[in-house]
Amino acid sequence: MSSLAARRRHPAALVIVLLFGLIVTGGLYAALAPKNADAATSSSSDIAAGKQLFLSNCATCHGVNATGGNEAPDLVGVGAAAVDFQVGTGRMPLAAPGIQAEADTNGPQFDNKQISQLAAYVASLGPGPGIPASDLTSGGGDIAKGGELFRVNCAMCHNFAGSGGALTRGKFAPSLMDVSGKHMYEAMETGPQSMPVFNNTNMSPTDKKDIISFLQNTKDEPNQGGANLGNLGPVPEGLFVWTIGIGLLIGAAVWLGRKAA
Amino acid sequence: MTTLNEDTSGRSADALRADDTTEAPTGNGGAIGGVANWVDERTGAAKGVRFLMKKVFPDHWSFMLGEIAMYSLIIVLITGTFLTFWFVPSMSESVYNGPYVPLRGITMSDAFKSTVDISLDVRGGLLIRQIHHWSALIFIVAIMLHMFRVFFTGAFRKPREINWIIGLVLSMLVLVEGFIGYSLPDDVLSGTGVRAAQGFMLSIPIVGSYIAYFLFGGGFPGTAIIPRFFTIHVLLLPAIIVGLFTAHIILVMVHKHTQYPGPGKTDKNVVGFPLMPVYTAKAGGFFFVVFGVTALIAGLVTIDPIWMYGPYEPTMITAGSQPDWFMGFADGALRLLPGFLEFTLLGHTWSFNVMLGAILLIPILWTLMGVYPFVESWVTGDKREHHVLDRPRNVPTRTGLGMAAIAFYAVLFGAAGNDIIAIKLHLSIDDITNTLRIMLVAAPVIVFWVTKRVCLSLQRKDRDLVLHGKETGRIVRTAEGRFFEAHEPLDEYERWRLVSFEAHRPIAAPAETDENGVRSKTASADRTRARLSQFFFNDRIEPVTPLELAAAHHDGQADEALAPLEAAALEDAHPGEFGGHLHGGAEEIEEHNAYAHQQGSDDDA
Ligand code: HEM
Numbered sequence: 034m035s036s037l038a039a040r041r042r043h044p045a046a047l048v049i050v051l052l053f054g055l056i057v058t059g060g061l062y063a064a065l066a067p068k069n070a071d072a073a074t075s076s077s078s079d080i081a082a083g084k085q086l087f088l089s090n091c092a093t094c095h096g097v098n099a100t101g102g103n104e105a106p107d108l109v110g111v112g113a114a115a116v117d118f119q120v121g122t123g124r125m126p127l128a129a130p131g132i133q134a135e136a137d138t139n140g141p142q143f144d145n146k147q148i149s150q151l152a153a154y155v156a157s158l159g160p161g162p163g164i165p166a167s168d169l170t171s172g173g174g175d176i177a178k179g180g181e182l183f184r185v186n187c188a189m190c191h192n193f194a195g196s197g198g199a200l201t202r203g204k205f206a207p208s209l210m211d212v213s214g215k216h217m218y219e220a221m222e223t224g225p226q227s228m229p230v231f232n233n234t235n236m237s238p239t240d241k242k243d244i245i246s247f248l249q250n251t252k253d254e255p256n257q258g259g260a261n262l263g264n265l266g267p268v269p270e271g272l273f274v275w276t277i278g279i280g281l282l283i284g285a286a287v288w289l290g291r292k293a294a
Numbered sequence: 295m296t297t298l299n300e301d302t303s304g305r306s307a308d309a310l311r312a313d314d315t316t317e318a319p320t321g322n323g324g325a326i327g328g329v330a331n332w333v334d335e336r337t338g339a340a341k342g343v344r345f346l347m348k349k350v351f352p353d354h355w356s357f358m359l360g361e362i363a364m365y366s367l368i369i370v371l372i373t374g375t376f377l378t379f380w381f382v383p384s385m386s387e388s389v390y391n392g393p394y395v396p397l398r399g400i401t402m403s404d405a406f407k408s409t410v411d412i413s414l415d416v417r418g419g420l421l422i423r424q425i426h427h428w429s430a431l432i433f434i435v436a437i438m439l440h441m442f443r444v445f446f447t448g449a450f451r452k453p454r455e456i457n458w459i460i461g462l463v464l465s466m467l468v469l470v471e472g473f474i475g476y477s478l479p480d481d482v483l484s485g486t487g488v489r490a491a492q493g494f495m496l497s498i499p500i501v502g503s504y505i506a507y508f509l510f511g512g513g514f515p516g517t518a519i520i521p522r523f524f525t526i527h528v529l530l531l532p533a534i535i536v537g538l539f540t541a542h543i544i545l546v547m548v549h550k551h552t553q554y555p556g557p558g559k560t561d562k563n564v565v566g567f568p569l570m571p572v573y574t575a576k577a578g579g580f581f582f583v584v585f586g587v588t589a590l591i592a593g594l595v596t597i598d599p600i601w602m603y604g605p606y607e608p609t610m611i612t613a614g615s616q617p618d619w620f621m622g623f624a625d626g627a628l629r630l631l632p633g634f635l636e637f638t639l640l641g642h643t644w645s646f647n648v649m650l651g652a653i654l655l656i657p658i659l660w661t662l663m664g665v666y667p668f669v670e671s672w673v674t675g676d677k678r679e680h681h682v683l684d685r686p687r688n689v690p691t692r693t694g695l696g697m698a699a700i701a702f703y704a705v706l707f708g709a710a711g712n713d714i715i716a717i718k719l720h721l722s723i724d725d726i727t728n729t730l731r732i733m734l735v736a737a738p739v740i741v742f743w744v745t746k747r748v749c750l751s752l753q754r755k756d757r758d759l760v761l762h763g764k765e766t767g768r769i770v771r772t773a774e775g776r777f778f779e780a781h782e783p784l785d786e787y788e789r790w791r792l793v794s795f796e797a798h799r800p801i802a803a804p805a806e807t808d809e810n811g812v813r814s815k816t817a818s819a820d821r822t823r824a825r826l827s828q829f830f831f832n833d834r835i836e837p838v839t840p841l842e843l844a845a846a847h848h849d850g851q852a853d854e855a856l857a858p859l860e861a862a863a864l865e866d867a868h869p870g871e872f873g874g875h876l877h878g879g880a881e882e883i884e885e886h887n888a889y890a891h892q893q894g895s896d897d898d899a
Binding site: 132175176177178180181184185188189190191192193194196197198199200201202203205206247250251254256257258259260261262264265266267268269270271273274275277278279281282283285286287289290 | 420580
């Protein structure tokens, strides 16, 4: 006891206390946080509640039976994954028709429960990809393999570090740095808008898990070389050298020029 | 202390130098002096060194742009040498087992692997790599700005045309050197670049595929290209670049440095500081500033994070694939060239959409820049030597042409970033590309016109200043209640700067036929020349002549009634502070119109 008290002021003490606190809160959160609803186990009451939500929020575009309208596609068979992705990232309900339905920076309009009800309803209309199990979406895969798969399949649109890139006519592949593992998985499975579908025959669930692990690692890994300028390739480097870089040097030249002997 | 280096004998400036000390420093010089003596007695080096040490360099910040380039070249050479200690220029493949987890277990070329090792394993390696790369970028920025300085001040005129051309060759080689450096690490970005380069070669009609086959030692990518690029990058091009650079500097020594116009500065002298000690101290200090700033940037900001790009496979490409900035304009040209320039004819595909931008653009631009000094001297008929620089405003057409060229370049440069602009500004990449296509044609014309007008206005302002002095903002009230602003005349030094230039006049074509009606052989050349000369010099503002100046001064005091008042008012307000004269508001403008002369010449048009 007395030896513990004596080490109270050790520099590491603060770190240990912090770590302890983090582990406890993290563990509690993991135990108590609401679990993802799985389409397969949803009850008929969920489906009914989902239908109600659908009719009041989505039917204007997708039709009362979700079979599509002039403005919006048929949702029969898109599966719970598509709904969870589209509504969970705030893309749906679509605010206004545009080039591309964009993720809402303010987050989704519905809470997790409502989203799972909507998903359950759409899933009940026809078989489609379900919501992925959490062990596939929370990292722990082979980062290196994921990186290679990402470079072959995704980097041409999303850029090497998942910073996003331009497509034709104002469409774009968004940055993947703030996307949850679950939504990444669902995006691959359902291929929203201009993105191709990477279903289980194209790309196995473990491959998807690897890609997700790679992206999560890219987000968390320290910047080895200093500020990364947004990981957008040579354009920001060129801008930097033409502004700050040469600016500093010309500043120095002018200053030296003034210092006439 | 300011020194003058006289080129020719018997000039009045000799008088100015009369009391300058020119003897060598006395004293035995201690240990260093002893060694120097020893070397001198065996090599006779002292004479050359003394010659160099007494060279005079004028001082201006814009003359240091070339120095930034020179120091960056040195930094790039030093850091590049360090990189060769670890870099393995080979396409042999092996599996990475180093410390960087996201690549562990991946098969990659030794070139890529060794670059990852330099970055993440070798102590200080990443810093050196980043210094090398940042410095290469700064190098080329500095070269370009240096070139602009030389162009806009007319420093390319006789006798410096050869050095202008050496500089152009250097700037082109440096682009190639940088591009090849970017290709060496064999990451996804460099692989994409090499792939593009191969495509460029293929776009050359008839011989393209042979050239590509020859350079790559077969199809793409093969295993030959990285070792070959390595030899070119660290041996061939650096040797040529250093050689040309040396010639460039020797020519600067031979011609002596140019100087901006100013009192006592003529085409026959150089006013500045001797190389030793003042200039050397300054320049040496500046080297460390450049190295320091580059190292600071390299220490804080990532460049080319190849471990994130990953090893190249021909199936891979990343969004935002761009070359380094200096190749951006050529990439931009590719992005702007319309697709219909590729067509099939006689059973062959002709890819002019690629070839124009990738293969022809650089030679065309560089040729235009190379012939410019000769065209200009042909148009002006000016075959004299020039050592005093032009102020850009005093040569409006040249300045306008230069700015138009920069505008053209800038549009191409912007086009290379069209995808990044699209995602950052949420615009459609197609709209950006179409807008830039229009701008590529329109911007140079608009920029030319605006620049020329701005130059002419600045020249008018100069005339005004010379003729009427500076506005002092001091309002003087006469007894009758009229208000005047006191004007302070320029001092002679200031005035010199503003009036010592020439405005060329357009030349008329000589008669095309002689008295016998025989058409002159040079008739059509003469006509072109006259037309170009019109284009260059029709709009011009002539410098103020001493006569005009005297007239203006006289005019200013002509108003008899005002003269005594003026003096009194001045004395009252600020006794003895300046010997200015007054200009009386509205009348003044009518009476001695500052633009009278220029209007006359505009009317000629
Ligand atoms: C004249 C100017 C030069 C320019 C503009 C230039 C530019 C570059 C660039 C842009 C790279 C890309 C490498 C990276 O991402 O780190 C590079 C790599 C490299 N340079 Fe240079 N370089 C120059 C001169 C030299 C010289 C003289 C040497 C050696 C004597 C050298 C040795 C290397 C080596 C070994 C690499 C590849 C290693 C690596 O990427 O880590 N360079 N250079």
